[in-house]
Amino acid sequence: MGMEGLLQNSTNFVLTGLITHPAFPGLLFAIVFSxxxxxxxxxxxxxxxxxxxxxxxxxxxxxxxxxxxxxxxxICITVPKMLQDLLSKDKTISFLGCAVQIFLYLTLIGGxxxxxGLMAYDRYVAVCNPLRYPLLMxxxxxxxxxxxxxxxxxxxxxxxxxxTMSFPFCxxxxxxxxxxxxxxxxxxxxxxxxxxxxxxxxxxxxxxLIPLSVISVSxxxxxxxxxxxxxxxxxRKAFATCSSHIMVVSVFYGAAFYTNVLPHSYHTPEKDKVVxxxxxxxxxxxxxxxxxxxxxxxxxxxxxxxxxxxxxxxIRVATVIRxx
Numbered sequence: 001m002g003m004e005g006l007l008q009n010s011t012n013f014v015l016t017g018l019i020t021h022p023a024f025p026g027l028l029f030a031i032v033f034s035x036x037x038x039x040x041x042x043x044x045x046x047x048x049x050x051x052x053x054x055x056x057x058x059x060x061x062x063x064x065x066x067x068x069x070x071x072x073x074x075i076c077i078t079v080p081k082m083l084q085d086l087l088s089k090d091k092t093i094s095f096l097g098c099a100v101q102i103f104l105y106l107t108l109i110g111g112x113x114x115x116x117g118l119m120a121y122d123r124y125v126a127v128c129n130p131l132r133y134p135l136l137m138x139x140x141x142x143x144x145x146x147x148x149x150x151x152x153x154x155x156x157x158x159x160x161x162x163x164t165m166s167f168p169f170c171x172x173x174x175x176x177x178x179x180x181x182x183x184x185x186x187x188x189x190x191x192x193x194x195x196x197x198x199x200x201x202x203x204x205x206x207x208x209l210i211p212l213s214v215i216s217v218s219x220x221x222x223x224x225x226x227x228x229x230x231x232x233x234x235x236r237k238a239f240a241t242c243s244s245h246i247m248v249v250s251v252f253y254g255a256a257f258y259t260n261v262l263p264h265s266y267h268t269p270e271k272d273k274v275v276x277x278x279x280x281x282x283x284x285x286x287x288x289x290x291x292x293x294x295x296x297x298x299x300x301x302x303x304x305x306x307x308x309x310x311x312x313x314x315i316r317v318a319t320v321i322r323x324x
Contacts, residue, residue: 011173012092013188017085018178018273029086032281036079039285043068046288046298053301059137060126060241063119064291066146067248070115071284074108077101078179078280085178098180099165103157105179105280110207111153113256116249117211118145123245124218127238128225156207160200167191176269181276184269204260208253215249244291251286255279 022028050056050065078101085091093101125136164182170190177184182200186193219242226238258266258275292298 012094013098013169013180013185014174015081015085015091015093015178015180016174016176017091018082018277020176022086025086029083032079032086033083035281035285036075036083039075039281039288040072042285042288042292043072045302046292047072049298049301049305053304055297056301059133059142060119060122061297062142063115063122063145066149067112067115067119068288070108070112071287073104074112075281075284077104077108082178093175093180095165098175098185099161101180102164102182102185103161105181106157106160107150107153109153109256109279110156111149112252113207113211114149114152115146116245116252117214118149119245120211120215120218120249123242124221126241127222156203160203163196167193167196177273177276179276179280181272183267183272201260208256208260212253219246240296244295247290248287251290252279252283255283 018032019028046068047065050061050068081093081101122137125133129136160182164185167186167189168191169185169188172188175184175188183197186197222238222242226235229235229238255275255278259272259279292302
């Protein structure tokens, strides 16, 4: 690319937002900000509970803590800028800022794809091979899974971000979105991007199919194992240990399927923004809530910590009263 193209690409972009001209921007800000606070709080609490409670020092909860870390970073990529734009007339984002947003978004969404697939394998081993679980899911294997998820996601970011940002953008600088999502950015290019979009589509489908295959095979074996169980209590425990993961997978992969698999004829800018808002804003909030509300171990750990805080506060109050 020549100097002229580089100069063109160095100018800022303008994000139109989730709603181009919201009638009540203050209300929209309050809703998004509330979701953001709940998501950050829920994920941080989940990470701290898993770190503090020895009963949660298991492979399943170690992987869950990594999911919470990803969700915390994930929501921080898009929502703070979105909230700033709702309060400010200046809705610009720099060329570098847009590139960083794309890279982090691709890395984290790819990382979550792989991590959710590996969490299904963890459930398969726990239900189908419980006696070999400590061996098959030892600390080294867990670390390998986590590193593999991060590396797999970052490969997507390293491949797609430079190519996306190398196209000349000589049309309007307005990105019809609330963050720099690749399809919305490519619409500003004045060159033919159809070949790249086809290759990107194939790459995204592959990124979905690999972990989805692991999930499908794992849960097929789990269902067959549960079906052969004679114990009602065993079936109940197997269902309890898998239900939260199934719900999270359904929510995350459902939105991802629409974004990355459905043909362009099914897409409109408005639909794309709504679906993107769902999995970039709501999903990071729903994931820890699903696991905390449906998991007895997490709920017990939370009650234990709250009980400690309450007793500590009571002791402080009693000490102050005695001094008086």
